[in-house]
Amino acid sequence: MAEKHLAAAITKRFAGMSREDRVAKIRKLAGTSAEDEKFVRETFPDLYREAFVTPRRVAGERSGLGQRRARSGAHR
Numbered sequence: 090m091a092e093k094h095l096a097a098a099i100t101k102r103f104a105g106m107s108r109e110d111r112v113a114k115i116r117k118l119a120g121t122s123a124e125d126e127k128f129v130r131e132t133f134p135d136l137y138r139e140a141f142v143t144p145r146r147v148a149g150e151r152s153g154l155g156q157r158r159a160r161s162g163a164h165r
Contacts, residue, residue, distance in 0.1 A: 092132075096132050096133070099133070100133065100136075103115070103133075103136060108139070111136065111139070111140070112139060112140045115129060115133070115136050115137065115139070115140035116140050116141070119137065119140070119141070
């Protein structure tokens with residue numbers, strides 16, 4: 090099966106799953122090896138982002154209040 094057909098079949102299969110199942114299966118597929126992780130990341134960027142990238146703030150990022158304080162130059 091050609092890579093394009095394989096990607097279309099996988100996308101169709103994952104579209105019918107719940108988000109929880111989809112994330113679990115993508116993490117399992119990408120966690121098998123470095124080559125598999127690269128394949129998933131390059132072929133299915135939306136699914137990869139959904140499974141691995143969190144929309145939450147990253148560690149070390151300032152809160153809204155901290156950002157306003159930093160901009161105003163106010164000290165605690």
